[in-house]
Ligand SMILES: Nc1ncnc2c1ncn2[C@@H]1O[C@H](COP(=O)(O)OP(=O)(O)OP(=O)(O)O)[C@@H](O)[C@H]1O
C-alpha cells in the first residue's frame with residue numbers, strides 16, 4: 001500500500017492506495033496481484049496507471065512478479081441480455097438461480113434465521129420457486145427451524161436439498177451432528193459454503209435466500225466472491241447497539257459491491273399474546289430512521305411475539321403454519337418489497353468483464 005501511495009488514483013483524487021477502485025491484494029509467496037476496478041470505456045486511459053502500479057509493486061524488495069489487471073463492469077443498463085438470461089452464479093457453477101439474496105446482520109441473535117426462513121416461505125407463497133441455504137456453519141439453525149432430523153439424499157456427487165413446506169433447504173446442520181463443536185477455520189468455512197452452493201441439486205429457482213452467520217467474516221466474503229449476490233437484506237433490532245452493528249453490515253456489503261435491498265426491524269415492538277397490546281420495548285422506529293440515514297430502504301417491522309418464537313422452536317415456521325395470520329402478512333409485505341426490487345433491477349448487477357492488458 002505504501003508503494004501504491006505514489007501512484008495516482010484513477011479518478012485523479014489522491015493516490016491509488018486510498019482509492020475505492022482498488023481490489024483486494026493477493027500475495028502468494030513472491031507474487032502480488034490485484035485489480036483496478038473501472039468501466040470498459042475508461043480502461044484504455046487507465047493503462048498508464050495500471051503499468052505504474054505494476055512497476056511500483058515490482059520495485060518492492062522481495063517481490064518477483066506483479067500482476068495488475070483492469071477489471072471492467074459494464075455500466076448499469078448497458079447489458080443487452082435480459083436478467084433471466086444472466087444466471088446469478090459465476091461461470092463454472094451449475095446454479096440456475098435467478099436471484100441470490102443474503103439475509104445478514106452485524107450482530108448475532110437479532111433474528112436473521114427466523115427472518116430468512118419466514119421470508120423464504122413468504123416468497124414461496126407467492127408462487128415463486130425458493131431455496132433456503134443456511135450459511136451459518138458455526139451455528140446452523142435450519143434443522144431446528146424446520147424440525148429436520150434426517151440426512152439429505154446423495155449419490156456421492158450431488159446432494160439433494162430437503163423439501164419442507166414447498167421450499168428447498170440445505171444446511172451444514174443436516175450433514176453434521178449438531179453437537180459437534182464447529183471449530184472451523186476460514187478456508188474450511190469457505191469450502192463448506194461453496195459446496196453447499198455448487199454441489200447441491202438446487203434445480204431451477206427464482207430466488208435462493210441465504211441465512212448468513214452473524215458478523216462480517218469469511219462466510220460473507222465467500223458469498224460475495226463466489227456468487228453474484230443480487231442483494232442483501234439487513235436484519236436489525238431497534239436497540240442502538242444493534243443499529244451500530246447493522247451499519248457495519250451495510251458497510252461490509254457495500255465494500256464488496258453487493259446492493260443493499262433494505263433493512264428489516266425485527267423484535268420491533270412487543271405484542272402481548274394475551275391482550276394484544278403493543279409495547280415499544282426498545283424504543284420504536286430506530287431502524288427506519290437508521291435506514292434513511294444510510295440511504296437504504298426500510299422494508300418493514302416484525303413484532304417480538306411469543307408465537308413467532310414458539311413456532312420457530314417447534315420446527316413449524318409461522319408463515320408456513322399460520323399463512324393467513326398477522327405475522328405471515330407482515331412477512332408477506334416484506335417479501336413483496338424484496339421481490340419487486342429484485343425484479344426491477346435494483347439488485348441486478350451486470351456480469352463483470354475482466355480486461356487484462
Ligand atoms: N420476531 C420475533 N419474535 C419472537 N421471537 C423471535 C423473533 N425473531 C426471532 N426470535 C427468536 O429469537 C431467537 C434468535 O433468533 P434467530 O436464531 O433467528 O437469530 P439469529 O440472528 O439468526 O441468531 P444467530 O446470530 O445466532 O444466527 C430465537 O429463539 C427466535 O425464535
Ligand SMILES: [Mg+2]
Pocket residue numbers: 112113114136141211212213
Ligand atoms: Mg442464525
